[in-house]
Amino acid sequence: MESLIPVINKLQEVFNAVGSDVIQLPQIVVIGTQSSGKSSVLENLVGKDFLPRGAGVVTRRPLVLQLIYTAKDDREIRQQECGVEAEEWGRFLHNKIKVFTDFDEIREEIERETERMSGVNKGICPEPISLKIFSPRVLTLTLVDLPGITKVPVGDQPEDIEFQIRDLCLKYIGNPNSIILAVTAANTDLATSEALKLAREVDPDGHRTLAVVTKLDLMDHGTDAVDALCGRIIPVKLGIVGVVNRSQADINHKKGIQDALRDEASFLQKRYPSLASRSGTPYLARTLNRLLMHHIRDCLPELKTRVNVMAAQFQQLLNSFGDEVADKPQLLLQIITKFAAAYCNTIEGTAKNIETTELCGGARICYIFHEAFGRTLKLVDPLGGLTELDILTAIRNATGPRPALFVPEVSFELLVKRQIRRLEEPGLRCIELVHEELQRIIQHCGTQQEMLRFPKLHERIVDVITSLLRRRLPVTNQMVENLVAIELAYINTKHPDFEEAKLIYRGLTDELCDGPDHRKTAIQNAAAAAAAATNKQVKIGSTHSSALSSGDGLSDSAWNLGNWSRIGAKGDAANESNTHLVAAQPGMSQPPSAPGSVTQSPSRRGINLLDEVPTVPSGRRLTPHEQRECVIIEKLIRSYFLIVRKNIQDSVPKAIMHFLVNYVKDNLQSELVSHLYKQEEIDKLLDESEQIAARRREASEMLMALQKASLIISEIRETHLW
Numbered sequence: 001m002e003s004l005i006p007v008i009n010k011l012q013e014v015f016n017a018v019g020s021d022v023i024q025l026p027q028i029v030v031i032g033t034q035s036s037g038k039s040s041v042l043e044n045l046v047g048k049d050f051l052p053r054g055a056g057v058v059t060r061r062p063l064v065l066q067l068i069y070t071a072k073d074d075r076e077i078r079q080q081e082c083g084v085e086a087e088e089w090g091r092f093l094h095n096k097i098k099v100f101t102d103f104d105e106i107r108e109e110i111e112r113e114t115e116r117m118s119g120v121n122k123g124i125c126p127e128p129i130s131l132k133i134f135s136p137r138v139l140t141l142t143l144v145d146l147p148g149i150t151k152v153p154v155g156d157q158p159e160d161i162e163f164q165i166r167d168l169c170l171k172y173i174g175n176p177n178s179i180i181l182a183v184t185a186a187n188t189d190l191a192t193s194e195a196l197k198l199a200r201e202v203d204p205d206g207h208r209t210l211a212v213v214t215k216l217d218l219m220d221h222g223t224d225a226v227d228a229l230c231g232r233i234i235p236v237k238l239g240i241v242g243v244v245n246r247s248q249a250d251i252n253h254k255k256g257i258q259d260a261l262r263d264e265a266s267f268l269q270k271r272y273p274s275l276a277s278r279s280g281t282p283y284l285a286r287t288l289n290r291l292l293m294h295h296i297r298d299c300l301p302e303l304k305t306r307v308n309v310m311a312a313q314f315q316q317l318l319n320s321f322g323d324e325v326a327d328k329p330q331l332l333l334q335i336i337t338k339f340a341a342a343y344c345n346t347i348e349g350t351a352k353n354i355e356t357t358e359l360c361g362g363a364r365i366c367y368i369f370h371e372a373f374g375r376t377l378k379l380v381d382p383l384g385g386l387t388e389l390d391i392l393t394a395i396r397n398a399t400g401p402r403p404a405l406f407v408p409e410v411s412f413e414l415l416v417k418r419q420i421r422r423l424e425e426p427g428l429r430c431i432e433l434v435h436e437e438l439q440r441i442i443q444h445c446g447t448q449q450e451m452l453r454f455p456k457l458h459e460r461i462v463d464v465i466t467s468l469l470r471r472r473l474p475v476t477n478q479m480v481e482n483l484v485a486i487e488l489a490y491i492n493t494k495h496p497d498f499e500e501a502k503l504i505y506r507g508l509t510d511e512l513c514d515g516p517d518h519r520k521t522a523i524q525n526a527a528a529a530a531a532a533a534t535n536k537q538v539k540i541g542s543t544h545s546s547a548l549s550s551g552d553g554l555s556d557s558a559w560n561l562g563n564w565s566r567i568g569a570k571g572d573a574a575n576e577s578n579t580h581l582v583a584a585q586p587g588m589s590q591p592p593s594a595p596g597s598v599t600q601s602p603s604r605r606g607i608n609l610l611d612e613v614p615t616v617p618s619g620r621r622l623t624p625h626e627q628r629e630c631v632i633i634e635k636l637i638r639s640y641f642l643i644v645r646k647n648i649q650d651s652v653p654k655a656i657m658h659f660l661v662n663y664v665k666d667n668l669q670s671e672l673v674s675h676l677y678k679q680e681e682i683d684k685l686l687d688e689s690e691q692i693a694a695r696r697r698e699a700s701e702m703l704m705a706l707q708k709a710s711l712i713i714s715e716i717r718e719t720h721l722w
Contacts, residue, residue, distance in 0.1 A: 005140040008296055009066045010712050012142060014705045023306060023709065024175045026296045027142045028288055031169050032183030032195045034148030037214035040245035041183060042145055044281040047137040047257045048088070050103040052111050060118045062128040062172065063145040067138040077134065093130035106131070122155030126168050139289040144172055149194045174202050177299045179291055180209045186216045186225045190233045206237040210291065212284065213242045217267055229275055241287060242272065242279040304713045311706040314699050321453065321696040328686050332677060335450045339461060340669035342445040347665060360444055364437045365661065369653040373430040377649050380422055382641035388622060388630045391415065395629055407629050413491045416637045420487050420644050427480040427652045431473070434656050438469055438664060453692045457685040464675045468664060476659040483651050487644045497643050
């Protein structure tokens with residue numbers, strides 16, 4: 001078991017060399033209030049004056065102190081330490097070359113290193129100083145001396161110095177593999193000990209806390225520390241050890257450590273004879289050595305597992321960073337090929353890392369086609385934006401000056417084309433959504449380690465693919481516009497699915513062919529309508545006559561034609577030379593005569609042109625014949641629109657896949673190679689990120705440290721643990 005502490009010291013040295021505390025090693029942490037005697041206890045354990053001393057804050061950086069027992073005739077250790085011939089010596093981790101045989105120089109080096117990091121005016125620093133001391137007068141131990149707990153800032157110390165020191169202490173004693181050495185002065189009440197209070201926060205059961213009571217010789221006359229040392233005031237499971245340190249006067253008079261140890265033993269025998277065998281610095285050193293060895297034995301299996309697991313993790317991390325670049329052209333081709341394959345696999349849904357939180361790649365494109373685009377098309381009303389009066393107006397415009405017996409086909413084509421044009425915008429929006437998703441796939445594939453390693457290459461790849469997508473966007477838009485234009489170019493009323501036209505034709509045929517009685521009635525109705533139209537003749541010869549015109553079911557209020565006159569032509573069949581017609585319209589004013597014209601009498605006045613295009617009042621009720629025409633047109637528009645919508649819903653995704661998605665997939669790699677694989681740009685593109693290079697170095701150093709630690713631990717045989 002004696003070999004366990006040197007093993008931990010080696011591990012401590014390995015991990016301090018890489019500046020990491022990822023492995024929590026067993027060690028003894030010394031905490032206490034300022035000027036409670038922590039440094040004096042450590043000097044007594046070493047047997048040398050080597051720590052800075054003085055009033056106020058002296059210890060301002062953590063000191064990791066490794067005590068290594070070295071026999072006088074141990075040539076092996078001396079050979080490892082560059083052939084040191086001295087009996088006792090020390091070495092710093094930050095200055096491995098120099099061997100310190102003078103302990104005054106060790107104190108000066110500690111002061112210089114403290115001032116270098118913490119300043120010269122009482123500031124503190126959490127960075128530790130590592131010191132190894134080889135001596136035949138010490139027991140092998142690993143201790144950490146921390147700054148004393150204080151309350152009021154002095155010098156350059158910040159206002160929160162109390163919390164900084166507290167956090168620093170908790171960082172070290174929070175390590176579950178550490179032993180807490182709580183130092184308290186005997187001339188203070190043990191119940192007010194800040195060290196024991198902190199220790200109880202992280203170790204409430206007291207399984208790894210050892211208390212040390214210093215300055216037993218400075219207690220008031222008539223009082224003693226028997227109750228405190230016996231645990232009657234505050235019980236501590238690992239025990240309470242009393243020690244006597246040198247006073248400041250002894251230090252000033254250069255009183256030696258060995259003399260101080262003899263005086264300590266004499267004082268304990270005189271004042272605490274029953275506790276002398278369980279008190280004093282020699283007993284404290286043996287207790288710490290025993291506790292540390294047993295603690296290491298308990299922690300070693302878990303420590304070995306932890307080292308092996310972390311070694312595997314850092315090996316995987318180092319592999320992800322890649323090796324140093326040897327053949328740059330080959331590496332560039334590999335990265336391009338890998339990126340292009342990842343891009344295509346993401347579209348196809350065969351990528352290795354499939355998203356589980358959201359749709360991406362081909363799945364999102366499928367959702368756009370069949371959910372977003374399809375739902376948008378279904379929301380397009382076949383008759384949206386059309387009113388009955390719009391339809392009726394289109395019918396009237398399609399008939400020209402002649403009244404129509406049947407619904408004109410031109411009006412149907414005019415209106416259905418207007419509705420079909422509304423399908424173009426959803427198709428173009430569908431292209432935009434797919435284009436955006438193809439852009440997102442670039443970022444999804446850009447999370448590969450190679451892209452993070454070479455940021456300039458990543459930027460160029462993004463630029464090339466973005467340019468490719470941008471070039472394909474107008475082509476795809478044009479194709480979708482052409483699909484709609486194709487539907488507009490020819491209204492196929494003979495379409496197999498256009499059943500509505502057949503049903504309407506069949507209904508009209510059946511109505512006209514129901515029998516002779518029905519035909520006779522229809523003929524009589526037609527004749528009556530013709531007679532009624534004949535009786536509506538205009539009256540001739542009246543200066544203020546009015547003609548009421550009715551056009552195929554439209555009343556006077558339907559078509560407001562204004563003032564108009566019809567001049568009888570010379571040689572007319574009726575030979576009516578001075579006839580005129582005036583539609584009486586109350587409130588309608590006559591337009592002014594043209595300049596230079598001869599003023600005519602009312603009976604000789606010319607045609608008055610319309611000021612506005614005639615409109616159909618929105619409040620007028622449609623006649624049954626008009627309603628029937630509107631219903632027929634609506635049915636035809638709805639039926640044919642659904643046919644076209646079905647075609648568009650099927651052909652737009654196909655066009656997008658062919659002109660955009662599949663084209664990008666097929667030409668992506670060749671596009672990247674043609675733009676990126678240029679000899680003059682390879683070095684620039686493969687310029688590695690400084691952050692990645694630094695992380696690779698750190699991972700490599702940590703991996704080497706873990707491998708070395710694993711080798712050190714594996715040298716311990718299980719039989720040595722017991």
